[in-house]
Amino acid sequence: MSAFSKALNVSASGLRAQAQRLQIVSENVANTDTPGYKRKTVSFASELQRTGLPEVKVDKVTLDRRDGERIYDPGHPMADSDGHYTGSNVDLVIEIADAREAQRSYQANLKMFDQARQMSSGLMDLLRK
Template sequence: MFRGLAIAASGLSAQRQRIEVAAQNLANAETTRTEEGGPYRRKVVSLAPKVAMPIQTRPVLPGDPWILPPRVVEPVDLLGGVQVQGIEEDPRPGELVYDPGHPDADENGYVLYPNVRASEEMVTLMEARRAYEANATVFEAVKSMLRRAAQI
């Protein structure tokens, strides 16, 4: 039961991160110059299954002085749930627009805009919001089952 809470909570956390990054992308959709000098680059949240890290060395028995050699690796345990593996920049190029009056225009009058598409970000926001709601529903259902089990 508690594992169900942990899995739902990991989903809530991951979807919250996706929502925050999509909102940041939308807020910077017109940012043509960042501190690095170029246009804003769209960010993408990378998710992965939550797993326990393999153990490289361990005692054969608790309190035992014998230790398995480093080459012996236990299989990875799938814990269930999801985790944010990282936030990467989208490698797609931005749009080049002719606007000679823009302060960031090059010598030919072109401005390089961010590689953010508002429609794509809105879809990401809707997906993440619905997944967040689904995880919240699961969390509440498991919590309700735990309450009922405690009454028995």
């Protein structure tokens, strides 16, 4: 396996991992107003494949243990005897920051992928001459 192929594989694994991270962030944003929803967080791990290449993968998705906001709404179907219910623990500011970080990481991996592809293409052009 050439160095170019290795670079493309490592970059592609980073793209897949960041895409999964963006999916989790979008689920959190979509459930901001869902009572009792727990924010999901992503952690990454580096794995060596059979080929000996490092690859980035989503290690696990965990639930944020913080309590959700206590909301007073006696008319809500989930309200307790005091008129409160537990909302989600999603903070949109944190989710926007996570989305930006994932987007930038995705762009960096995409740039690396493109650079390796261009270098490989340039090498092929040189070999043809």
